[in-house]
Amino acid sequence: MGSHCRDEVSNKQIIFQDYVTGFPKETDMVSKTSTIRLNVPQGSNAVLVKNLYLSCDPYMRSRMKKSLVKSYVPSFTPGLPMAGYGVAKVLDSGFAALKEGDLVWGITGWEEYSLITEPETLFKINHADVPLSYYTGLLGMAGMTAYAGFYEVCCPKRGEFVFVSAASGAVGQLVGQFAKLMGCYVVGSAGSTEKVDLLKNKFGFDDAFNYKEEHDLNVVLKRYFPEGIDIYFENVGGTMLDAALLKMRLNGHIAVCGMISQYNLEKPDGIYHLANVITKRIHIKGFLVLDHYHLYPKFLESTLKYIKEGKIVYLEDIAEGLDSAPAALIGLFTGHNVGKQVVVVARE
C-alpha cells in the first residue's frame, strides 16, 4: 500500500438519495461507508474534523427539495452526504485560526470525518465547561435564532402576552425562557402531554396546551389569551397562524421563524385572517438567523451566564450513533423529538 493511503480510515456517511416531495422518509437517506485521509491536502486552507454531535433542524427539509430558484441554502446533492450544523474536533488544519485539538461548531457533513473547505464558517468553541452538544442548539444556531428572533424582531416589553408555537423545540423552549426573563406572560403550544408538562414545569412557561387535543384553535387561544396576544413567535404556520391573527392585540408583533407544519405539504394551508393586520396594525416580520450572527458574542456571553446561574435550562433529545440520524431528522416532522434533536456520532 502506498504512503498516500497510510492515514486513510473508514468513514461512515449518511448519503442523500434523491430530491423529496411530500413527507420525507428514512429511505431518502442511506448509510454508506467510504474512506477518508485524515490530513488536509497540502497547501489547502481546509480543516479535517472528527464529527462529535450533529444537529437535526427543520430548515433542512428545504435542502431536500430541488430548488427552482436561488435559495439562502442550496439543495443537498443526491449521492453526497447530508450536511448540517454540528460540533466537531479538529484533527488537521490548513487554516491559521484553527489547530489540531480545537473544538468547533458550524456546518459539517453527516459522516464520521469531514474535510471542511470553508473553515471561516466555523465557530471555535472557547467554553467547553458546558455540554458540548449545546453548541448544536442552545449555544449554536437554534439558540442564536431564539435570541435574535425574540430580542431583535419581537420588540418585547415587560408584561406583554407572548405565544410560542412548537414551544418545546430547539428554539421555542429558549424563546419562552427569554420572555419569562423579560417579565412577559408566556404560553406555549406543543404536541403531547409530556411536552406540555415540560413547558410548565421545566421551562417555566405560565401555561401551555397540547394542540393535538384541541379541535378549535380559535377557542383555545381565547382561553389562554383572554386579553389577546402581543407577540406571536411563529414556528409552525398554517391554522395556528390563522388563529393567532384573530387574537393579536393592537400593534402586535408576529416574528416568523419557521412554519414546520407546512414544509411537507404539496399545497400550503390557506391563511384567511390577514385583514386583521390592518385594523390591529400588526407587524409580521420573517427573519433568518444568518442576518444576526454579529450578535453571537453578546448572545453567548449572556446565555452562558444564564446557564451557569440556572436561569436557563435546555432539553436535548439524544439519538445515539450516525445510523440513527435519518430517523431523528424525520422525527422532527411528526413531533417525535422531545426538546432539541441531537445525534451523537462520537463523544470525543
Next chain:
Amino acid sequence: MGSHCRDEVSNKQIIFQDYVTGFPKETDMVSKTSTIRLNVPQGSNAVLVKNLYLSCDPYMRSRMKKSLVKSYVPSFTPGLPMAGYGVAKVLDSGFAALKEGDLVWGITGWEEYSLITEPETLFKINHADVPLSYYTGLLGMAGMTAYAGFYEVCCPKRGEFVFVSAASGAVGQLVGQFAKLMGCYVVGSAGSTEKVDLLKNKFGFDDAFNYKEEHDLNVVLKRYFPEGIDIYFENVGGTMLDAALLKMRLNGHIAVCGMISQYNLEKPDGIYHLANVITKRIHIKGFLVLDHYHLYPKFLESTLKYIKEGKIVYLEDIAEGLDSAPAALIGLFTGHNVGKQVVVVARE
C-alpha cells in the same frame, strides 16, 4: 309657529337601512327628508354645518356590518344617516375654534346639514385656493393615508421597485406619485384600460396593467418586475397579495392599507405564500391613518406645494347630488369610479 321652529329647514338624508352581509346594494341605503334647526343648541359646543362634498371610501364597508367586537370605527346605526369624511361650511358654532363661515373637513353625516357634536375632530381648512373637494381625498384622509403609508410604513429608498394595487384610486394614485418623486420605479394595477392609461399618462407611473385582462397574476408580476418587488403598497388583498409575496425581494416591505377585494366576501380568499416572509425577511405592516394625523401639517404643506408646482395631480370622480351617494359608494366595490369618488351635495 313657535320661535323654536323659526330656523328649521328641510334636510335630505341618506339613511342606513340595516346591516349588510355580502355585497352591499344601493337599497341598503334610502333617501329621506327630515327637518333640522340651523342653530346649535344653547350651551352646546357643537357646530352646525352645511355639507358640500362627501367622500366615498372603501373602509365604510366595515361600518355597514354588525361589529361583534369593538372596532376602530363603530358600525352605522340602522335608521340613522350614513356618515363619512366630507367638506362642510360652518353655519353656527358653539365651539371656540370655529365660527360661522369657516370651512372644515372631517367626519360628517350623509345629509344636507349636520349637527356635529364632536367638533374637535374637524380640521379647519385654511387653504381654499385649491378645489375644496380635494379635502375629501388628496388633502384629506386618503392623501394622509398615502403619505403615512408610503413614507412611514414602506421605508422607501431611491431606485426601489414599487408595486401599487388599486393604483388609480384615491390613495393609489398618490402613492405612485410620491414614489416617483422619490426616484422609485413604479408599476400600478387597475381594472380597466382607461385606468391603465391614466396611470401611465397622467400620474407618471413607469408602467401599469389591467388585472382583469390577466389570468395569471404570477406571470404578470414577473413580466413587470423581472428583478422583483421591494415595496408592495397593498390596497386589494386576496390573489394579488399572494402573487406579490412570490415576487418580493429580500427585505421587502408590504404596507397593508386595505384589502378591497375581500370586504364583501363571506369567506376571504386564502393566502398560500406566506412562507416567503421567512426566506426573504419580508416586513408586512398593517396601518391605519388614524395613528398618523400628527403628520398632517407637514403633509399638507408639502402636498400643497407639489400641487401648485404641478408635481402632483389628482383625479376625482364627481357624483352630483346627495341622491347619487349610495350608487357612488357601491361603485367602489365594482371599480366603477375612475379616481377618487366624491359626491357633491352643494358647491357653496
